[in-house]
Amino acid sequence: MSALAGRRFLKMNGLGNRIVVLDLRGTAITVSAQEARAIAAHPRSPFDQLMIIHDPRGPGADAFIRIMNNDGSDAGACGNGMRCVAWALCVDPPISGGIDRDHLRLETQAGMLEAWMRDQTRFTVDMGAPRFDWQDIPLRDPFPDTRYIELQAGPIDAPVLHSPSAVNMGNPHAVFFVDDLDAHDLARFGPLLENHPIFPDRANISLAQVLSPTRIRLKVWERGAGLTQACGSAACAALVAAARRKFTGREATVSLPGGDLDIVWRESDSHVLLTGPVEMEWEDRFPAGIFAGAA
Numbered sequence: 001m002s003a004l005a006g007r008r009f010l011k012m013n014g015l016g017n018r019i020v021v022l023d024l025r026g027t028a029i030t031v032s033a034q035e036a037r038a039i040a041a042h043p044r045s046p047f048d049q050l051m052i053i054h055d056p057r058g059p060g061a062d063a064f065i066r067i068m069n070n071d072g073s074d075a076g077a078c079g080n081g082m083r084c085v086a087w088a089l090c091v092d093p094p095i096s097g098g099i100d101r102d103h104l105r106l107e108t109q110a111g112m113l114e115a116w117m118r119d120q121t122r123f124t125v126d127m128g129a130p131r132f133d134w135q136d137i138p139l140r141d142p143f144p145d146t147r148y149i150e151l152q153a154g155p156i157d158a159p160v161l162h163s164p165s166a167v168n169m170g171n172p173h174a175v176f177f178v179d180d181l182d183a184h185d186l187a188r189f190g191p192l193l194e195n196h197p198i199f200p201d202r203a204n205i206s207l208a209q210v211l212s213p214t215r216i217r218l219k220v221w222e223r224g225a226g227l228t229q230a231c232g233s234a235a236c237a238a239l240v241a242a243a244r245r246k247f248t249g250r251e252a253t254v255s256l257p258g259g260d261l262d263i264v265w266r267e268s269d270s271h272v273l274l275t276g277p278v279e280m281e282w283e284d285r286f287p288a289g290i291f292a293g294a295a
């Protein structure tokens, strides 16, 4: 039987980005890709990302957070999920242990992130500094200026959809700037671009429409999860890419189908700060039956 059977989890969302939070501190349990897919497929625990709280690995951290997509793959960053984890560690009594705090240091596969509670429904996450070198995104080919990359993808390589910016925000992103977000079928070409050979680690694919120097509309095809209502790291990548192309300044509201995120690309240390809501939906325990056949 899976060690996850009977374990408590929280079903939450960050702007409609479906998040399951699982606390595995004090255990040696490792969630397999098959178990993650089984959890995601069950109607009691549907998620875009599974955020797993583990014991910290280094000094000064409150916890190590493993991020899994619903296809079972791991990710280095998840802005919406980190706000949900921060809520759980600050507000949910079984997870917070009744400790009163409003600031956290959270390790991830991509490095240490900090998170702050604004009020009990709104959190800020310091997503760290974006990276732009083609090797860091990573890209297959050497592009000297990743504000503009070229990729060929057959019929989708239309004149209106070309030269995306590439950004690593702890995870790989390609941002296409378009005049009309609704004129493009992201569900059709998202999977092709996510798996394009130019992205050796695959990529999150965004369409961005700049409405003003302080407002961007965004739709995201997420690596490992498909079309979602919102993607926090993509909102950060879009603001950074827009600012690099001089479409916006270093602060903007990014409007996604699930709602708005406030993004600031701080001048002093180049860190990107993301602020937005969290919503607790329900708590439950994993039924043993869902793991039948999953190792």
Ligand SMILES: N[C@@H](CCC[C@H](N)C(=O)O)C(=O)O
Residues within 6 Å of the ligand: 017, 048, 049, 069, 074, 075, 076, 077, 078, 079, 080, 081, 171, 172, 204, 222, 223, 224, 225, 230, 231, 232, 233, 234
């Ligand atoms: N929804 C997330 C991003 C989750 C990870 C992403 N799909 C990846 O594989 O890089 C967010 O809010 O940032």
